[in-house]
Amino acid sequence: MRWSLSRPLAVVASLAAFASPTAAEPILQSNSLNTCQENSGFSASLFKVVFTPNNHTANVDIVAVSSVQGNVVFDVEIFAYGFQIIRQQVYPCKTDLKGLCPMTAGKIPLNFNIDVGESAVKQIPSIAYTFPDLDAKVRVYINMTDGDRAGQSVACVEADVSNGKTVDLLGVKWATAIVAGLALVSSAIVSGLGHQNAAAHVAASALSLFGYFQAQAMIGLTGVHLPPVVMSWTQDFQWSMGIIRLGFMQSILTWYQRATGGTPSTLFDSLTTVSVQVEKRALSLAKRSLALVPRSIAEPVTAVVKRELARRANIQTSSGSYIVYGIQRVAFRAGIESTNLFMTGLVFFCLLVLFTAAAVAAFKALCELAVKNRWMPNDRFLEFRNGWHTVLKGILFRLTLIGFPQMTILCLWEFTQKDSAAEVVLAVFFLFGMTITLGWAASKVIRIARRSVTMHHNPAYILFSDPQALNKWGFLYVQFRASAYYFIVPVLGYTLVKAMFVAFAQNNGTVQAVAFLILEAAALIAASVLRPWMDKKTNSFNIAICAMNFVNSIFLMIFTEVFNQPPLVTGIVGLVLWIANAVFALVLLIMLIVSTVFVFFRENPDGRYQIMADDRTSFMKSQTHLTTTTELDALAATARGDKSGFKGGLDLDDDAESITSDSLRRQTEHLNVPSAAGSAAGSMSGSYPGRPRSPASPVMPLFPADGPRSPPRYTDQRPASPFGAPNRPASPLTFRSPSPWQRGAGYDH
Template sequence: MRLHFLSSAIVGLFAVPALAAQMLRSGSLSTCMDNSGFTASEFEFELYRNNGTLDFSVQAISTISGYVYAKVIVTAYGLDIITRVLNPCNEDFVQLCPATPGTFDLTSTYNIEESLLNQIPGIAYTIPDLDGVVTVEVYNGTTANDIGNKIACVRASLSNTKTVYQPVVGWVTAVISGIALISSGIFGAMGHSSTAANIAATTLALFGYFQSVAIVNMEAVERVPPIASAWAQNFIWSLGIVRVTFMQNIFNWYVQATGGTPSTLLRTQRSVLVQKKLTKRFVEEGVSLVRRAIFVRDDEDNDGSSSTSLASALILHGIRRISYKAGIEVTNFFLTGMVFLLFVIFCIVLVMLLTKLFLELMGKREVAVFQRFYSYRNNWKAVLKGVMFRMTLLAFPQTTILCFWEFMSNDSPACIVFAVILLVISCALLFWGSFMVFKLARKSIALYKNPAYILYSDSATLNRWGFLYTPYRARNYYFIIILLGYILVKSAFISFGQSVGKVQGIAVFIIEIAYLITVCVLRPYLSRGLNIISICMQVVNTLNALFYFFFSDLMGQPAIVNSVMGVIFFVLNAAFSLILLITVIVMCCWAYFSKNPDSKYAPMRDDRASFIKDDSSRNLAIEGGTELDALGATARGEDFSFSQKGFTHSDSVAGSWDSKKSTRGFK
């Protein structure tokens, strides 16, 4: 019974799309009923297409006695493909005819008949992340017409080793995002403010989208199709979850040295696993249990107590599943993300310092090409502070989720303190900065009837807090507060709701809908193109939340609905990611190969360029400003004279704005 009916079921499954290049395999087996008479501590099989051989290995304990029949159900993408009733006595299995209690260890190679092997379509070996499973139910009985009660149930997931989770996808998206961000900084330093602002805003939106895909996959829902989970796993790098082996060893030591107990899930993995502490409804859910969870051997129960069962298994959902698939112990998840963030910040500071030294050296040698970076050389400290604030905003979703998660997981007292410090610093900087922006904008409106005047005329304010409002139109200066609130609330539900997947699914979907409506109504970004991109991006994020809402099984839909939604999730997000990446690449290439990249972008309707008092705005005016630039310069106390070639500029006032002098000059 053990070998033949399992192999028959496996072959039967391949009459539908499975997944493997030239091999189909399974490395996990679980029980699918309470008090199953058959439990296994190790299970592996591999079917090779080229020669039709099935390598089979199982170690198990059986409490079954007497004559039995087995019912084999093969399921793919939520559909029952094959249902067969097998008699072990007819399959030449003496040990099971009749069955006797005891342990057995079997390793064998079985040859699959060519007629059965030919039923496997070629597509079975090419489509990634097979959503398939074979279930074997054992009944007592002496004849096929006299099948009694179900006394055992086991289930094995199937795959072909192909998956859409590819590390190269993460590397490519990370490199393109990084190059685009660096490019925006270069063009900003060269005086092309419009180009820098548009590239930066688009790249940050792209990065935010990658974060959203990774975050929605953190929902602890029950029935995530493997193709959806695998694709979202490609973007976990955007939250700082990057595995470095020697760092993982350091984190294990740190957690243990500071009073915690490091997890050992990765080191105690088994191939055959038995579920435990599951609700009856979850255990008997049906055909797709294996594919929607990661099964690993664990020596502890969920409450941390020791277990002496042969094969206790832990079903991982949400953050724990992502951590396991990333090869990171769950107790290292928080440290991995936050240490990676601090390392990136350190590298940025180091690069900026080296750039400053290099530009000073070139400036002393009077190399003409580097004179264009005059503004950065004079204001590099303010620019450095601005970059640090920008990194804080960029990593805010990562910081909030990981810190909130640490409060729940409590890896060690030192980790808790670390999380509190990071969360307080991030929230204090961003919310204080948002308050200052709001305060300055309101003052500018009261004095000059325009929020852009003070926000853009003071170079110190622009360099320090500009990242909070420059991506948006001046009239939407307050949008940063909405964005921070959206991130904070969403992160709280993701981290604190890991034990209530259904509530999580509903909450995240409602949050995404509310934010989509807000973006559509306000259209806050600085250009029409960016507003279109942000709205499309939020539509995709809302659809992703809708998919995971269904994956939470709140609606009780058939398993095939989840499978279809998983494929749609992959196609939609893969296509949208490609479009965004191409958009960013085109923008950067245009900027690099264009003599005047700012000419592509229309002037901002909020008149920000008229109020910016720095070298870049002067260059812009000299190259071809408008009467509005002259008015802005006059309001700042600067002298612009108009000619056919453009404007000439000379300063009459130095320093940042002064409210009293500016009021008199403006009037």
């Protein structure tokens, strides 16, 4: 069978990884040519081949640099998932191609069309045109056929090929983003309606799913050489890191960088004249490209390349092609200049915060307008309307927690890039600002919980009974059981350490893979042993995510090729990672959608969830039906530690102020009620010397039962205190039937 140069070129363009599902006809293409041996005498700064099987034509556009002189033969090998499927020798002298027979030294520009024979087309399997992100490449050895080096390989080049189909789909990005976003919004609305239990479950699942998306994105940000399908799959979740391209925004960010003394990269402006190589081992590739340069020049240039690699990954080799890997590989695939990547993520995070704050303020105004015009009952969203400033603070804190992985990676990475002085200042401000803010918030939660344990022997009391604590700091602990309030600290530490390895170890994918393996193993062990989330379902949901992240870290270690496995194994593992994570993500999305839908279409969505073991719902106060005109309401507010109105009794912004017997006495004097702390001081001092006194009076019912009001009457019935305190003599006061407080989510059924 006669082979021409058209055959390898056609197959080079044929066994490609998928790119875009919009292609109307099957194509096979390649956009870069990489060297694959030391001292390679042939390279290309521009290499574009597009083969269309329908018209049997391959368009070739090459700008090659050669130091080979003489007659040569091309030894062509074609691999799919590391498995060699074709090996064939091609003699360029049998084709009429100028500069290849014999090969001459110098720059060889070629731009031509080749008619591909029917026999060559038939050898390409049909799956090559349809399977997404097919991991295939063509490797060509150039062997001398005459002279002293006859039979020796003087050059080696290889090209990754694509067929225009990919799993990097815009629809996947929109679907995942919309589901996660709507789930978070739904949890906020349901919480405002008074279904705290259901809202907490939906919010916890949405946050965990968002964290899983960010973990997928981090795999793509590593400097490990990933199979094509893994690169495309992880690219689907880069939106969760703020890596989203808007054309006008890129122009503004480029102008900003120039205005602040930076030098923007112009990689995309050069694509018509140079190729971009997606590579992990950029230094080894640069060394191979420098093999054509005399040693006296190559050594200092290599030193410069090493320094440049530590600062920036957009390296231009001696052949003129560019190398991108790791974070800049993600930026290139997203169509973003690497020097704009940090500002892109920063701007999207700031826009998210601004739009959310504006939406909350608009919702508050809309609620007030609806109540004023009697479009909505007066008690609807009452708790939100009374304390919307505190709710807004809690929402902004939650957004800070969501954006923490994104901003930590981008800010730390900006320290290595130094795109401009102003951008470095912004990176310092946001990194330390967000880290200190979340660290301070976590310490605040720990102090509140410890105070609750000291006063009430239960961390859930103040954490869930005080509306200010719940609305402002609840984003850090509501997803955990009350006794695991501290678990947010290891979560933040895990995120910070992981981000440091992603940002600072871009030049060593093996170090990143080992760090990921250790961190994910620790996370899985901690989640499985401690089971810190609120209930069994939520624990199972999060442990499954930790397990999948651990499996992904094992796959990432395999991609580093430290085990010297056959290339076929690497290709198959890449497919397994994609299929397993696609199925897993689909299951999580369906679970979250079902949970959210049930919340809106069930009469009592809280009844779907079990009562939490920490009994948090007993301490939650719903103000939907709160009436503050009766003596019992006022006394119950004192027992809860509430100040007037919405704010809780503990001034959580001022640690110097706390509930004491004096403060309780002042709050109850106007009711002519003996202070609970004062009456209990004598009996309690013996059992708990030196302890602060609980604001709950054991003789008073802390949680009134729902029901219609009854006429005032005396009673000798004294319910047991929920805190285990002994019964006290009956109070001489007359009490009315309690107002219909809700005990909390989960008690309505």
